[in-house]
Amino acid sequence: MNPISLPNAPIVKRKSRKLACRRYFNLLYVLPALALFGVFSLFPIVKTVQYSFTDANGINPNFHYVGLANYRSALTDSQWWQAVGNGGVFALLSLIFMNSIALLLSVAVNANIRGNQIYRVVFYIPPILSGIVVGYVWKWIYDPKGILNAFLQGIGLGGYTHAWIGSTDTALYAVAVSSMWQGVGGSFILFLAGLQGIPKEWYEAAEIDGANRLQKLRYITVPSLRSVYTMVNILTILGALGIFNQVYAMTMGGPGYTTEVPALRIYREAFTNSDFGMSSAFSIVFGVMLFILSLIQLKLSRNKE
Amino acid sequence: MGKAGERLTKGAIHLLLLAWAVVSIFPLVWMLSTSLKEKNEIYTNKSLIPRNALNFGNYVEAWTAGGFSRYTWNSVLYSAVVVTGVVLVSTLAAYGISRLDMAGKKAIYLGMMATLMIPIPGAFISIYIVVSHLGLANTRIGYMLPMVATALPVSIFILKSFFDELSREIEEAAIIDGAASFRIYWSLLLPIARPAIATIVILNTLSVWNEFMLALVLFSETKLMPIQMGLSVFVGQYTTQYELLMAATSLMVLPVILVYIAMQKQFIAGITSGAIKG
Numbered sequence: 255m256n257p258i259s260l261p262n263a264p265i266v267k268r269k270s271r272k273l274a275c276r277r278y279f280n281l282l283y284v285l286p287a288l289a290l291f292g293v294f295s296l297f298p299i300v301k302t303v304q305y306s307f308t309d310a311n312g313i314n315p316n317f318h319y320v321g322l323a324n325y326r327s328a329l330t331d332s333q334w335w336q337a338v339g340n341g342g343v344f345a346l347l348s349l350i351f352m353n354s355i356a357l358l359l360s361v362a363v364n365a366n367i368r369g370n371q372i373y374r375v376v377f378y379i380p381p382i383l384s385g386i387v388v389g390y391v392w393k394w395i396y397d398p399k400g401i402l403n404a405f406l407q408g409i410g411l412g413g414y415t416h417a418w419i420g421s422t423d424t425a426l427y428a429v430a431v432s433s434m435w436q437g438v439g440g441s442f443i444l445f446l447a448g449l450q451g452i453p454k455e456w457y458e459a460a461e462i463d464g465a466n467r468l469q470k471l472r473y474i475t476v477p478s479l480r481s482v483y484t485m486v487n488i489l490t491i492l493g494a495l496g497i498f499n500q501v502y503a504m505t506m507g508g509p510g511y512t513t514e515v516p517a518l519r520i521y522r523e524a525f526t527n528s529d530f531g532m533s534s535a536f537s538i539v540f541g542v543m544l545f546i547l548s549l550i551q552l553k554l555s556r557n558k559e
Numbered sequence: 560m561g562k563a564g565e566r567l568t569k570g571a572i573h574l575l576l577l578a579w580a581v582v583s584i585f586p587l588v589w590m591l592s593t594s595l596k597e598k599n600e601i602y603t604n605k606s607l608i609p610r611n612a613l614n615f616g617n618y619v620e621a622w623t624a625g626g627f628s629r630y631t632w633n634s635v636l637y638s639a640v641v642v643t644g645v646v647l648v649s650t651l652a653a654y655g656i657s658r659l660d661m662a663g664k665k666a667i668y669l670g671m672m673a674t675l676m677i678p679i680p681g682a683f684i685s686i687y688i689v690v691s692h693l694g695l696a697n698t699r700i701g702y703m704l705p706m707v708a709t710a711l712p713v714s715i716f717i718l719k720s721f722f723d724e725l726s727r728e729i730e731e732a733a734i735i736d737g738a739a740s741f742r743i744y745w746s747l748l749l750p751i752a753r754p755a756i757a758t759i760v761i762l763n764t765l766s767v768w769n770e771f772m773l774a775l776v777l778f779s780e781t782k783l784m785p786i787q788m789g790l791s792v793f794v795g796q797y798t799t800q801y802e803l804l805m806a807a808t809s810l811m812v813l814p815v816i817l818v819y820i821a822m823q824k825q826f827i828a829g830i831t832s833g834a835i836k837g
Binding site: 273276277278280281282283284286287288290291293294295296297298299301302305312355358359362363365367368369370372373374375376377378379380381382383384385386387388390391392393394395397399401404408435438439440443444447498499502503517520521524525530533534536537538540541545548 | 569572573575576579580582583584586587589590593602605647648649651652654655656659660661662663664667671674676681682683684685686687688689690691693704705707708709711712715740744765768769770771772775776787790794799801804805808811812815816819820823826827830831
């Protein structure tokens, strides 16, 4: 094969034409990546956009263009907006509870306490499990004859036993609890990385200047953590809105549509209703919503700085 | 703050950490405990300790009658092939982009990274459409290729960042000796990139092992299904065989946790660099 080409290598000047060829020859290195990426990442996006304007059913190769009809029905579909709303509930609960717990834990582990290495390892166990496994394990915990109800009975709260994921009033929150249980570790590890990235000298300098705990928190920790915080929030929102596996394993969107989420609806529209047109329109609507949300988050954090 | 106050804070911190450690672990302990209980015991014995702690009958039944040996083999195969593919394709691309003069490389790189910024929640539907167009639905290769493709942007990002940090002097001697660029990649940079490659291997093995959505839409034949889908054989519409289900989930979770504990440094580095990405 050809020798490598560097701008400051001595061979460069003499063989400029050969060099121009090499610029193209070197594309061979990215060719496999580009081919795979093009066929399985880019082309599907194009297809989704195209299908969203059609009545494709996924089986019959012939389909008709229906203009904006799919988008019109998507935007006025109350069940879809309920699914988005459920995703919003997951996102909101996660932002408030999951990330607060994660932040608290990361500050605690960062306080140089004995055994903090062990805690760090343990807290990150739930995130390495699959959503399906987490879903089934929690479904078993929530079982009407499961451990949670047995525990409540055991401590004399037998009146509070409940069909946690089987009844409409608690199903959504029960799923939210299990998904937050899994998600705390992810936010925790990112917060911890952020905290460990703050130079110790800053705190030492502040101490010399007579700053107290609260002042150090306010003037060093919080501002330094801002970009990590934004990133964690974006990942939390995207993760909560995009939830699929756990809901699939635990409730399949039920009872009724109380735990329906957007990804499940997109799946069902294509594979239960054989309406790939609607399914694609929902994906596009949802993708645009998520993109706008992350842009807003980024903008807000920039403005604060 | 006084000494007593300091000790009180320390105590409170310990209590908090311990409490969450228990919360983190308990569902898994309960899973293991259920997996060792008898069928007629799981609804009556609410203690963590099974009547017979060495009852591995559920494991045997899940592994043989439940067909878990097949699903495990499938997942091992998928993980090995996908991860090998990702490592080869992404190291080549990252090397080219980072170290070589190449037409349009900036556009190529930015184009790939852009997909990391734009979330596509319905991607599995469109991948299904493309894969069945190619006649690859219900085939192993039709499942693995999209997984390699999806993994590329993050992997290339991690590797390119790694290569960018290396000094140019590393290759210069080899170039003067007239070594071809492919040889420099293969025998010089690939060995140096081992830590970054380890990160990619861990990140992708985990995601292939845990993959469910794509398998759900692509496979209708049970003999091709990966482990996450295999679980559904224990779940009926009205009754679920929890003792077998928990034995199966224990089987798939324990190796992951053991590898994680053994290699936690690389694990956490991999996951944080995968998440930070931009």
